[in-house]
Amino acid sequence: MPDPIIQMTNVNKWYGDFHALKDINFIVNEGDKIVVCGPSGSGKSTMIRTLNWLEAHQEGTIVVNGIEMHQKMKNVDEVRMDVGMVFQHFNLFPHMSVLENLMAGPMWVRGIKEDEARKTAMKFLERVRIPEQADKYPGQLSGGQQQRVAIARSLCMNPKVMLFDEPTSALDPEMVSEVLDTMIELAHDGMTMVCVTHEMGFAKAVADRVVFMDEGAIVEENDPISFFENPQHERSKNFLGQILQH
Amino acid sequence: MLFADTVVAEPAVHKPKIMAIMLLVGMIVFSFFGLNDTIFGEFMRPVIGEPTESGLFGNMAIGLVLSMLFTANIVLIGFLPFRYQVLLVWAELLLLFLSFFYSFGLNFEFIRSKIWFMISQGVFTTLYISAVSITLASMVAIVGAVAKLSTNGFAFAIASFYTSFFRGLPLLMQVYLIYLGLPQLGYVIDAVPAGILALTLCYGAYMTEIFRAGIQSINKGQWEASRSMGFGFALTMRRIILPQAMPLIIPPTGNQFIAMLKDSSLVSVIGVWELMFLARTLGNKDFRHMEMLITAAIIYWCLSMCLEVIQSRIERHYRTISH
Numbered sequence A: 001m002p003d004p005i006i007q008m009t010n011v012n013k014w015y016g017d018f019h020a021l022k023d024i025n026f027i028v029n030e031g032d033k034i035v036v037c038g039p040s041g042s043g044k045s046t047m048i049r050t051l052n053w054l055e056a057h058q059e060g061t062i063v064v065n066g067i068e069m070h071q072k073m074k075n076v077d078e079v080r081m082d083v084g085m086v087f088q089h090f091n092l093f094p095h096m097s098v099l100e101n102l103m104a105g106p107m108w109v110r111g112i113k114e115d116e117a118r119k120t121a122m123k124f125l126e127r128v129r130i131p132e133q134a135d136k137y138p139g140q141l142s143g144g145q146q147q148r149v150a151i152a153r154s155l156c157m158n159p160k161v162m163l164f165d166e167p168t169s170a171l172d173p174e175m176v177s178e179v180l181d182t183m184i185e186l187a188h189d190g191m192t193m194v195c196v197t198h199e200m201g202f203a204k205a206v207a208d209r210v211v212f213m214d215e216g217a218i219v220e221e222n223d224p225i226s227f228f229e230n231p232q233h234e235r236s237k238n239f240l241g242q243i244l245q246h
Numbered sequence B: 001m002l003f004a005d006t007v008v009a010e011p012a013v014h015k016p017k018i019m020a021i022m023l024l025v026g027m028i029v030f031s032f033f034g035l036n037d038t039i040f041g042e043f044m045r046p047v048i049g050e051p052t053e054s055g056l057f058g059n060m061a062i063g064l065v066l067s068m069l070f071t072a073n074i075v076l077i078g079f080l081p082f083r084y085q086v087l088l089v090w091a092e093l094l095l096l097f098l099s100f101f102y103s104f105g106l107n108f109e110f111i112r113s114k115i116w117f118m119i120s121q122g123v124f125t126t127l128y129i130s131a132v133s134i135t136l137a138s139m140v141a142i143v144g145a146v147a148k149l150s151t152n153g154f155a156f157a158i159a160s161f162y163t164s165f166f167r168g169l170p171l172l173m174q175v176y177l178i179y180l181g182l183p184q185l186g187y188v189i190d191a192v193p194a195g196i197l198a199l200t201l202c203y204g205a206y207m208t209e210i211f212r213a214g215i216q217s218i219n220k221g222q223w224e225a226s227r228s229m230g231f232g233f234a235l236t237m238r239r240i241i242l243p244q245a246m247p248l249i250i251p252p253t254g255n256q257f258i259a260m261l262k263d264s265s266l267v268s269v270i271g272v273w274e275l276m277f278l279a280r281t282l283g284n285k286d287f288r289h290m291e292m293l294i295t296a297a298i299i300y301w302c303l304s305m306c307l308e309v310i311q312s313r314i315e316r317h318y319r320t321i322s323h
């Protein structure tokens, strides 16, 4: 069995006095597709953001791609290059065209030549089905298109694992499916993914495991069928009850 | 532009009440000047008789006529579209202004004999000093802004001490301190570098705050997206944050440049041959101070207007690329 891509062991994190992550143990192997869900404020974003160390943890160990994340590390940027991240609010660079957004990473930190970076960028734009928007600016695109560009931007870096933090919650309802379709395709292509999302359809379609968090701790971790049909914990049941009411 | 109201009100100057008030106030003001013995008196001779003997009646009659002309002018301009209103009002104010200078009885021959030197020497030096200083000040400002936003105690302390000190002292004093103070330390400095240094440090301190505010206004998500792709701090700053902060930084920086253009006149005290220095010295010999000062004033104004135009061009450029 090869080493896992992500391994969190007894991770604790505090914001000041507030205990945001409590004894998190979490493993992601190559090819895994993991969905993280839980009520608002339960620490899902915090957890996913410690994986590329946008947030620092204080106790326990996080090993990503064979590199341990800690305060004195010199190569945090190397880890981040291999860990793609997609945000709720897209965070495209608004002063750059779509194509420039996609070419920036490969050219600036991977040292890839412009021609090749452009080819790669167009390849991924076609994959997310918006090659015709290449020369537009992010502000000219719809939310769904922007999120697909953001996914393509991450893919251009050729990441080993992709993190998604509620990629569809800022979208108008009719745009959710176009982004989910892109993510499902990505999953079928074998990408290793950790997705914070409440989209049960997505979880059922692709997830190997569903992780349920509450109050900073992982309460339940199970395969999607068992989790949705037969949740083990009171809090999971309550949570599922709430999101199913809609 | 402010929010344009969809309901268009009648222009204030077309309301009878306002017109009447304008007419009355105008008449009182113009009468008050006692214009009997001026060219206006001559024009009115058929009505008021011998101007110098017409007294209050003459003054008031002249006042009434001028006031009527004034009011009619304003009412007519009120009918024009925005663009022409602006042009016409500018032209009239300018004309008034020039006729004011004209009434000083200036010696234009004298001005003509000196103006070329003023422009070739004075304007050149002024622009040169200002341009070099604003460039250096921008660099100081970027470093200062980063230091002020950093969590490093030394950097923050030094940067805040610097901005506090150089914003707290009059620029004139800084010029003297650098020009006269540095030689005390055994380091003799020429007037021009001393001037540039003083302007750079002073404006760098103001612009540090402009840059800091610009950088801070960029959404945290931009930092996160950039850093999460493996871009380092410097790369993120240079390629992601600063380009987006530029549209916010440029208008106040343009203002600073215009202010600096005029503040560079302060370095004339240490004998730099810039515009102000020439304006004060060229007229000395012939007691023609007014001529030189007014010429220099107009040159400063023209330069500032050029900069304003350039500034608005640049602003528009940044507005269009960032949508």
Ligand SMILES: Nc1ncnc2c1ncn2[C@@H]1O[C@H](COP(=O)(O)OP(=O)(O)O)[C@@H](O)[C@H]1O
Binding pocket: A015, A018, A020, A038, A039, A040, A041, A042, A043, A044, A045, A046, A047
């Ligand atoms: N920068 C921060 N400083 C202090 N508290 C924070 C910060 N970020 C998040 N928190 C707190 O940590 C908890 C978990 O937040 P988050 O991970 O964003 O939750 P979720 O993504 O599950 O909604 C929340 O109670 C939130 O208020």
Ligand SMILES: [Mg+2]
Binding pocket: A044, A045, A046, A166
């Ligand atoms: Mg969240």
